[in-house]
Amino acid sequence: MQHSVLVVEDDNELRRQVTSWIESFGHEVQEAPSAEDALMAMAREPSDMAVCDANMAGKDGVWLAWRMRERHPQTAIVLATALRDCESAVSNLRNNVVDYLLKPFDRVRLLEALALARDWHAAAAGDDDLHEALQDRLRTRRAVLAASLAEAQTTHVAALDGLISMLQFHERDGRGHSRRVARLTLALADELGLGDDEALLKLEHGALLHDIGKLDVPAAILTKSAPLDDEEWEVMRRHPQVGYDLLKQRFAGAAELVLAHHEAFDGGGYPRGLKGDQIPIGARILSIADAYDSMTHPHTQRPPMPPALALDEIERCSGTQFDPCVADALGKVFAGVAEEHVH
Numbered sequence: 160m161q162h163s164v165l166v167v168e169d170d171n172e173l174r175r176q177v178t179s180w181i182e183s184f185g186h187e188v189q190e191a192p193s194a195e196d197a198l199m200a201m202a203r204e205p206s207d208m209a210v211c212d213a214n215m216a217g218k219d220g221v222w223l224a225w226r227m228r229e230r231h232p233q234t235a236i237v238l239a240t241a242l243r244d245c246e247s248a249v250s251n252l253r254n255n256v257v258d259y260l261l262k263p264f265d266r267v268r269l270l271e272a273l274a275l276a277r278d279w280h281a282a283a284a285g286d287d288d289l290h291e292a293l294q295d296r297l298r299t300r301r302a303v304l305a306a307s308l309a310e311a312q313t314t315h316v317a318a319l320d321g322l323i324s325m326l327q328f329h330e331r332d333g334r335g336h337s338r339r340v341a342r343l344t345l346a347l348a349d350e351l352g353l354g355d356d357e358a359l360l361k362l363e364h365g366a367l368l369h370d371i372g373k374l375d376v377p378a379a380i381l382t383k384s385a386p387l388d389d390e391e392w393e394v395m396r397r398h399p400q401v402g403y404d405l406l407k408q409r410f411a412g413a414a415e416l417v418l419a420h421h422e423a424f425d426g427g428g429y430p431r432g433l434k435g436d437q438i439p440i441g442a443r444i445l446s447i448a449d450a451y452d453s454m455t456h457p458h459t460q461r462p463p464m465p466p467a468l469a470l471d472e473i474e475r476c477s478g479t480q481f482d483p484c485v486a487d488a489l490g491k492v493f494a495g496v497a498e499e500h501v502h
Contacts, residue, residue, distance in 0.1 A: 162277055163187045165206040167197040167223065168239070169215040177210060180266045184273065194218035198226060205231050208276040210260070210269070213240035224256055233283040235276035239264065319364060322371055322405075336452060341366035343448040343492075344441075350488040353440065358412075362441045365416030369445055372402030372417070396421070396429045420445045423480045443482040447473060447489055450481070466493070 164186045168174035171192070178188045189206065191197035195218060197211070209227060213220035224236050239260040257279045258272040323334055344366040348354055354362060373381060376398055380391050387395060399418050406414035419433060419442035426434035454469040464472070470490060477486035 161185055161187060162208060162280070163189070163204075163206040164273070165189050165191060165197060165200060165209040165211075165234075167191045167194065167209060167211040167215070167220070169193060169212065173212075177269065180269055181210070181273070183266075184270060186273070194220070194223035194226075197223055198230070201227065201231055201234070206234060207280045208235045208237065208273060210237045210239060210272075213238050233280060235279040235283070237272045237276050319367060319410075322368055336456065337367045337370060339452045339456075340369065340445070340448045343451060344445050346492050347444045347448060347485060347488050348441075350492050351444070351485070353444075358441075361410075361412030362416065362444070364410050364413035365420070365441060366445050366448065368402065368406060368410065368413055369417050369420050369449060370398070370402070371405055372398030372400065374405075375401040400430050415439060416441045416445055418442075420449060422446070424482050425479045427479070438482075440482075443485050447481050447485050451489065 164181050166174055166177050166181065166188055168177060168190075169192050174190055174192065178190055181188050186208075189200050189204065191200050194211075194215060197209070200206075201209075211220040211223055211227075220238055220240070224238060227234055227236060235257045237258045237260060238256045239262060241262045257276045260268060260272055323337055341363050345359065345363055348359060348362055353359075376395055380387065380394060383391070399421050403414045403418035406417060416439060418430070419438050422428035422431065422433040422438045422442060424435060424438070424443070426432055428438075451469050451473060454464045454472060455466055457463050470493060473481055473486050473489060477483045
């Protein structure tokens with residue numbers, strides 16, 4: 160079936176190349192050299208899909224994607240972005256973009272992105288049969304992009320930023336939660352007197368990326384306001400293993416902590432049922448930091464809990480879900496904070 164595609168690119172040669180490829184796929188194409196020209200073209204004749212360059216002179220692709228989503232909600236947007244720009248684009252856009260093309264991309268990768276965009280457009284136009292399957296495909300693409308970012312970046316810092324941005328893309332508070340958990344994790348490690356600089360860096364990376372496996376969890380589960388059923392919990396419990404698989408090549412030390420951060424001190428956790436000292440100390444610390452932050456910030460299934468009640472809950476679960484030594488350290492960390500405020 161023929162569809163209409165808008166190509167927005169300020170590099171004339173690249174725009175002609177992309178247009179040529181899309182026409183060879185059997186679609187109609189209109190071109191625009193800038194974001195402003197793209198909006199005028201869409202006003203004259205809306206396209207089913209749009210392939211937009213993220214980094215253009217003047218108004219960029221991020222600005223354009225927001226405007227197009229507001230004015231043309233059924234148009235599927237694919238953003239073409241250089242690796243250096245991906246962190247900014249992803250962190251700003253979340254669900255406004257169907258797929259990302261990491262430059263340089265080839266004809267085959269463009270065809271894949273347009274196939275996903277075509278189905279997104281059909282679902283947006285009212286094809287309910289496509290909706291559920293499409294969500295799975297979108298989730299898979301996000302996980303693949305996360306892996307690509309981690310592997311392709313030349314520095315650990317750039318790879319880390321790109322992966323954290325993917326969390327923000329998938330969960331509204333993904334970046335904020337990961338950074339708060341990392342701060343508390345390091346404070347607990349300091350209270351416990353643990354780790355040299357290298358160990359602390361691995362711990363920080365593990366804390367920042369502990370939820371990266373949730374890229375493989377459907378948004379409907381992450382945002383569900385009612386308790387999860389058994390099947391949904393089975394899906395949710397896969398995320399530590401997914402996170403480990405994404406990180407093990409580039410962030411091996413952090414990956415081990417991500418894999419173990421939902422293990423329980425009494426052996427009742429997942430995915431491996433580790434117990435006590437079998438659980439890496441970094442994962443035992445991360446587990447408490449994650450739980451405390453999750454309890455004290457808004458969640459789809461419940462309002463935030465007052466900090467004092469969260470501390471009481473962690474103390475109640477000391478020895479079962481949580482390492483008693485780390486639970487005790489959490490109380491000391493917050494007692495120290497309270498004392499600083501008094502003085």
